[in-house]
Amino acid sequence: MTSTAAALDRLAEEIKAEHDxxxxxxxxxxxxxxxxxxxxxxxxQEALTPVRAGLYRLHxxxxxxxxxxxxxxQDGSLMEAIAAEVAEVLARTGAELLDVAxxxxxxxxxxxxxxxxxGPPGRVVAVLAEGFHQGERVLRKADVAIGQAVQHREDDA
Numbered sequence: 405m406t407s408t409a410a411a412l413d414r415l416a417e418e419i420k421a422e423h424d425x426x427x428x429x430x431x432x433x434x435x436x437x438x439x440x441x442x443x444x445x446x447x448x449q450e451a452l453t454p455v456r457a458g459l460y461r462l463h464x465x466x467x468x469x470x471x472x473x474x475x476x477x478q479d480g481s482l483m484e485a486i487a488a489e490v491a492e493v494l495a496r497t498g499a500e501l502l503d504v505a506x507x508x509x510x511x512x513x514x515x516x517x518x519x520x521x522x523g524p525p526g527r528v529v530a531v532l533a534e535g536f537h538q539g540e541r542v543l544r545k546a547d548v549a550i551g552q553a554v555q556h557r558e559d560d561a
Contacts, residue, residue: 449538452497456536459497460544463490464533494536502535504528504546516545523551 466487473480491501502514508528510517514535515528523529528548535546 449498456494456497456499456543459490459494459499460536463487463494466490467534491534498538499536499543500538502537502542502546504531504535504548506530510548510550514542514545515548515550517550518547519549520552521549522554523549525551525553527551 466483470480470483470487473483495501504515506528507524510526510528514537516535518532521529527550529551530549531546532549533547536543
């Protein structure tokens with residue numbers, strides 16, 4: 405009986421060792437799969453960078469032209485529709501519009517101050533070009549005008 409019990413114990417140990425090796429192999433396979441997915445995602449994002457850059461420019465151009473047409477008293481709705489469609493295409497690549505509006509506090513991580521204008525200091529006065537993000541990562545900062553307090557000269561008072 406002892407030899408049978410010893411053989412069963414050895415067999416149980418071998419089975420446990422084989423089970424542990426299989427579990428370790430599964431962990432390695434899972435880790436390699438995750439690393440492969442992350443690498444593929446990174447390569448895809450890298451490949452999308454020049455495409456997004458062109459789409460950002462097209463979005464800006466259509467938006468500026470829509471604003472110019474509205475300012476001239478003309479219908480800019482076609483240009484607005486084109487800008488909206490380009491923003492939708494960018495969204496399908498993972499680049500969502502940043503939520504930036506006049507009155508927001510200036511945030512160097514999300515905004516690129518391109519000029520100052522009279523207005524509340526440290527606040528966005530105007531959005532000049534929209535920004536885009538992917539999750540928490542800012543892909544392109546919004547170009548904004550920042551408020552600057554107007555200094556009155558004493559002899560003007």
